[in-house]
Amino acid sequence: MTEKRIHKLRANAFFDLLRENSNEIITLSFDCEKNLVLPKVPDQSAYYSRQLYMYNFTIVQGSSKSKLTKDNVFSYYWTEEKFGKGSNEIAFAVFDRLNKIDFGKNDEQKILRLVADGCSGQNKNSTLIGMCSKWLVTAPLNVASIELVFPVTGHSFLPPDRVFGQIERKLRKREVIAMPSEYVEIFSESATTVELGQECRVFDWKTAVQEVLKPPGSWGFKFKECKRYFLKRVRSGNVVIRGEVNYKNDLGTFVGITKKGKTTRLIDPDEISSGNHQVKPLKLRDVATLLAKHFGEGWRALQDLSYCANVIPEQIENIETEEESHNVPDTTCEFIPELPAILV
Known part of the structure; x- marks a missing residue:
């Protein structure tokens, strides 16, 4: 019972941060919608068949109390044969959004708060943190720091989930969807749509970050257990990080995470061309x-x-599948002598 109560208190502390509405804090919450199938058909065989995927990654600017409009909801979409769905795709979508935010005048100090679920393959990883570090080095001077916040397991309802609910209600009314443009039409009713690789440039953040940053296991704190990460600039032009396991207590210390002789400025990802993802x-x-x-x-x-x-x-x-190619009847016969009855 005590553990359950602590779990709920931590969940409430997370949502308090998500609800916080201040002129000094710019909050971005983001999440991936479930894979949308192509083609979508009312056929029972579709349930057992593999299908092509349409991906929708949505970013909402504002707190959980903010009204959802096309001015603060942004849908980044792409199809399976163009790019995959991992930390790299999430990083360059968030990077594109950060570059388009108006942070106001230089005398207005701002804190950038990024909120997402704790999926290690997409959000909670060194690739996203490395991208944020690189952006912070060149960000407007009034951006004091970046705070990444992740919820406790089972309590990850974010503003993008409200957008996904609107999209799902509209999708249920359509029996057949065979073109990506049909999905985009539905996205555009709730968000400003951006196509990856066409309307924003795509970079290989994962490779670039691995060349400059240390592995998370050597950052001086338990990476997986932390619920908040703080990034700030230092005079050397580098970025340091602090990890916190709680939502309200600040007990950690800032540490450098770059390899010896390297700085965050050296993170220089190469551009990726569209259509390089191979479908099986x-x-x-x-x-x-x-x-x-x-x-x-x-x-x-x-x-x-x-x-x-x-x-x-x-x-x-x-x-043919490998099993099908090897499923050839063996026509060779082998003579087996009859065993004596005593051996049988």
């Missing part, structure tokens, strides 16, 4: 089979399925 051929074959079942063998000639026709090669139907 077997997955493409399953999607082609699903399209043939639902729309017929001539599905490639349909204008509404032009996206799938461009992504899926025509020869994909002939690809």
